[in-house]
Amino acid sequence: MKKVYQLSLVMLLAFTVILAGCGNNNKTNNAASTNAGAATNAPAEATEAPTEAPKTDVKVGLVTDVGGVNDKSFNQSAWEALQALEKESGVEIKYLQSKSNADYEPNLNQFVKGGYNLTWGIGFDLGDAVKKVASENPNANLAIIDSVVEAPNVESVTFSENEGSFLVGVVAGLTTKTNKVGFIGGMESPVIKRFEVGFKAGVEAVNPNAKVTITYAGAYDKPDTGKSLAATLYDAGNDIIFPAAGATGNGVFNEAKSRNKAGGAKVWVIGVDKDQSLEFGDDVTLTSMIKRVDEAVKKVSQQVVDGTFKGGTTTVLGLKDNGVGLPETSKANVSAEILAKVDEYSKKIVDGTIKVPTE
Numbered sequence: 001m002k003k004v005y006q007l008s009l010v011m012l013l014a015f016t017v018i019l020a021g022c023g024n025n026n027k028t029n030n031a032a033s034t035n036a037g038a039a040t041n042a043p044a045e046a047t048e049a050p051t052e053a054p055k056t057d058v059k060v061g062l063v064t065d066v067g068g069v070n071d072k073s074f075n076q077s078a079w080e081a082l083q084a085l086e087k088e089s090g091v092e093i094k095y096l097q098s099k100s101n102a103d104y105e106p107n108l109n110q111f112v113k114g115g116y117n118l119t120w121g122i123g124f125d126l127g128d129a130v131k132k133v134a135s136e137n138p139n140a141n142l143a144i145i146d147s148v149v150e151a152p153n154v155e156s157v158t159f160s161e162n163e164g165s166f167l168v169g170v171v172a173g174l175t176t177k178t179n180k181v182g183f184i185g186g187m188e189s190p191v192i193k194r195f196e197v198g199f200k201a202g203v204e205a206v207n208p209n210a211k212v213t214i215t216y217a218g219a220y221d222k223p224d225t226g227k228s229l230a231a232t233l234y235d236a237g238n239d240i241i242f243p244a245a246g247a248t249g250n251g252v253f254n255e256a257k258s259r260n261k262a263g264g265a266k267v268w269v270i271g272v273d274k275d276q277s278l279e280f281g282d283d284v285t286l287t288s289m290i291k292r293v294d295e296a297v298k299k300v301s302q303q304v305v306d307g308t309f310k311g312g313t314t315t316v317l318g319l320k321d322n323g324v325g326l327p328e329t330s331k332a333n334v335s336a337e338i339l340a341k342v343d344e345y346s347k348k349i350v351d352g353t354i355k356v357p358t359e
Helices: 002-044 074-089 101-113 124-136 161-175 190-206 223-235 246-262 293-306 328-332 336-350
Strands: 059-063 092-096 118-122 142-145 154-159 180-185 211-216 240-244 268-273 285-291 313-317
Touching: 059 074, 059 101, 059 293, 074 092, 074 118, 074 293, 092 101, 101 118, 101 124, 118 124, 118 293, 124 142, 124 154, 142 293, 154 293, 161 190, 161 240, 161 268, 161 285, 161 336, 180 190, 180 223, 180 246, 190 211, 190 240, 190 336, 211 223, 223 240, 223 246, 240 246, 240 285, 246 268, 285 328, 328 336
Parallel strands: 059 092, 059 118, 118 142, 142 154, 154 313, 180 211, 180 240, 240 268, 268 285
Antiparallel strands: none
């Protein structure tokens, strides 16, 4: 009996030790948990709450011409403007790319019938389609770049391309070493004609001995055609080419880059609509004739967000409005003396001393 008692006492002591150990572990775990909570909460006091994106129910649709949204030119500028507006104002955006002229009207109607608050037509060629869709849907808001559509629910934006083209013509006329420069247009239209005549007038104003060769590709979406036309012009001694041809002009850059890489006589391209040195490099881009399609698209689209859309109006953007001009990157390849001459002519155009032809 005494032995049993002693054994029981030993077991009781052992059990007590185990319980004490468990109690200590629980205290340790609770402390760790408390400390972890404090560590987790500490940084929260120094962390700013994330900024909420703007909220709006406005939907804006964009219909490209056949050049497409990645034309590295005015369609792309327009789409980039809407992307910027999406981030800033929270608008819902979408584009439809037209493969042919037959796509213009159905693409516009897709946005209008889909309840979009604003539908853009990008390019002169969409003028008739925008006019028809606007007249059939008087309660819809539409806008167009590069054409004037007289309708109470359409806002039209055009540019003085001849003025900006005159300035890059000054650069070409003072830069050419062969006294031969070329112009490649997309399709013949009043818009592209303004590019052509402005460029020619600028060249002739500073270099009467220079010859300007004019040619048209007949398309805005044919880079191979642009490359072929550029090869012909460069072979004929033209050392600078100004393409106003949408994606077709990309082929001109490709041809120039190939020639410069091969080590022949240096040739240049003048960019259009965007600062194309950012896309093709300043080793081949002499300068660019910037056309602020992006600012126009963004401004008019913001009017819809603000409730101030001005249907039935036409806005013309020129040098005095900073709607056209040369980019800062021109300094990479254009001398300070030539840029000073550009500034001189720019002031004369703005104050009316020089009237740049339009056709």
